[in-house]
Each structure stands twice: as C-alpha cells, then as structure tokens.
Amino acid sequence: MAxxxxxxxxxxxDAFxxxxxxxxxxLEVRLQSDSGVSAPEYEILAGLGRSSDRRLRVRDIAEQIGWEKSRVSxxxxxMEKRGLVRRSDCDSDGRGTWVELSVEGRRAMLEASRGHNAAIKRYFVDVLGEDAPELHEFALRVVAAIREDASAD
Known part of the structure; x- marks a missing residue:
C-alpha cells in the first residue's frame, strides 16, 4: 500500500x-517571442552550443536532456527542416550520425539565450536569492532518489 x-x-x-x-x-513564451525557438529546440541548440565542436550524437543529446533517442531524432x-541543425555521418560508427549546429542554429541559439537568461534571472535567480544553496541541495537529493529507483529497475 502506498x-x-x-x-x-x-x-x-501543489505550490511547487x-x-x-x-x-x-x-520561459517557453519568452523563447518563442524573442527568437521563435521552442523550449525543446533550445535545449538541443544549447547542448550543441556547449559542445566543443558544436556537434553531438543523438544518444548524447538524449542523455543530456533526459529524452528517449527516438524523441530526440x-x-x-x-530542426533540420528549419535549418537549425544538420546531420553528418559518423566516421567511427557506420550506424551513427552527428547532429551539428548550423550557422542559422547558432544565431537562433544566441538570440534565444539573451532573453532566456534574463527571464531565468528575473523569475528564478532574483526571487530565490539567499535560498539558492538550500534549493541546490534539495534538487540534488531529488535527482539522486530518482536515479536510485531507476537503477533498481
């Protein structure tokens, strides 16, 4: 019994x-209004932007953002149809492909980042204030509990 x-x-x-x-x-509204980029698109663009060579494998993107590989694909x-990314063959794995940030994707990511960062600061960081360390510890405990349950399956 639960x-x-x-x-x-x-x-x-309920409050949380x-x-x-x-x-x-x-945050989604801000992304859309500032740059026309959706939150899922931004997550992928930002991950590619943080990558040293601006490219990642689908499996790595999925792991970073916690999605299934098929959803990422x-x-x-x-996003490829919109010109934000392009795919290229992975030389080390004949079955794999790279997802690369295009010039248009980089522009969209940078444009979206300005407003996104400002919104995070206004709606979250500034409001959280001195409580940030406690929330950080809380978040780590929640993620650890979820990982623990997932690894038990």
Missing amino acids: EQLTEDDWVVW YAMRRRLDRA HQVTR
Whole structure:
C-alpha cells in the first residue's frame, strides 16, 4: 500500500507543481517571442552550443536532456527542416550520425539565450536569492532518489 500524503504535503506539492509549470511556460513564451525557438529546440541548440565542436550524437543529446533517442531524432528532423541543425555521418560508427549546429542554429541559439537568461534571472535567480544553496541541495537529493529507483529497475 502506498503511503498517504498529508494535507500539508499536498499544499507544498501543489505550490511547487504550479510554480514549476508556470516557470516552464513563462520561459517557453519568452523563447518563442524573442527568437521563435521552442523550449525543446533550445535545449538541443544549447547542448550543441556547449559542445566543443558544436556537434553531438543523438544518444548524447538524449542523455543530456533526459529524452528517449527516438524523441530526440524526431525533434532533430524538425530542426533540420528549419535549418537549425544538420546531420553528418559518423566516421567511427557506420550506424551513427552527428547532429551539428548550423550557422542559422547558432544565431537562433544566441538570440534565444539573451532573453532566456534574463527571464531565468528575473523569475528564478532574483526571487530565490539567499535560498539558492538550500534549493541546490534539495534538487540534488531529488535527482539522486530518482536515479536510485531507476537503477533498481
């Protein structure tokens, strides 16, 4: 039998859930209005932008952002059609391909980053203030608990 949540547990969960959803939505709206880039596109563009040679394998992108490889592959196909990325063969693995940041993708990523960073600062960093270390520790504990359960499966 699953453990029951108390009324206080639900109050905290509901506040956290509402905050997370509204923050995600506010950041998505900002990305779309500033650069026409969606949050999923930005996650991939930013990961490619942080890569030393501006390219990653689909499996590496999936691992970075916590998606299934098939979802990443479909998203990359849509982004390729928009000219944000391009695929190229992987010499070391005949079955693999690289996903590379295009010139247009780099421009879109940089344009999106300015507004995205400003929104994160306004809606999160500035509001969090001195509580940042506690939230950081909390986030690490939640991720560790999820990893622990996943590795037990």
